Amino acid sequence: GAVVSQHPSRVICKSGTSVKIECRSLDFQATTMFWYRQFPKQSLMLMATSNEGSKATYEQGVEKDKFLINHASLTLSTLTVTSAHPEDSSFYICSARDGSIPQFTQYFGPGTRLTVL
C-alpha cells in the first residue's frame, strides 16, 4: 500500500516552454500533497503544499505564477513549470499524505528530472 506515482520520470524541454508533472496516489486518498525540489547532493526543499479543492500554499521565495499547482482530486496533483528556464532544471519530487492515517506520514513519488535547454 501507500504507493505514489509520478509522471513523467524525465523530461527535456526548450527554454520558454511549459512542463506539467503529475503526481498520483494509487491506493489511498491524499488529502494533502506536497511538492519538493532537490538539487544534487542536497536535501529536499519544500516548494508548496496543496490540499484537494483549495489553493496551494507556497513557501517563501517560490513564485506561484511560475510553479502552478492544481490538486483537482483526492488522488491527483499537478505541478506546471511555466516558461521554463535552464535554472529551473532540477529534480522535482511529490509526496502525498494519507488522510486516514493519523501519523502524518508522507509517501513519496519516484521524482521527475527536468532539464531545460
Add this chain to the structure above:
Amino acid sequence: AQTVTQSQPEMSVQEAETVTLSCTYDTSENNYYLFWYKQPPSRQMILVIRQEAYKQQNATENRFSVNFQKAAKSFSLKISDSQLGDTAMYFCAFTSNFGNEKLTFGTGTRLTIIP
C-alpha cells in the same frame, strides 16, 4: 521554527556490521512525529521508520531501530546487520500538528556499505 541537524555528512561501514546515524532537532512543541527516510541512487524516497513523540517506546522495523531521547531532542537510527542494499542517503525529518504538516528535513547522511 523547527530545525533538524544531521552532523555526519558521510559514513561507511563493513557489510554485516552495525551503524548508527545521528539526528538532533529543535522544537518547542510537545506533540510531533519523527521519521527516517532512505534515498538510494534511484532517488526514490523510502520511509524507513517512524516515531511518535508521545510514545516512550523506541520504534523498530526489522533491522532498523531508533534511539529516541525526547529530553535531549535526539533521534538516532541504528541499522543492524547492514546489507549492501542499505547504501543510500538517509534523511531525518520532523513534522507536527502545526505548520500545515510540513516535513522539515536534515541535510542527510550518505551511508556506504562496504562489501
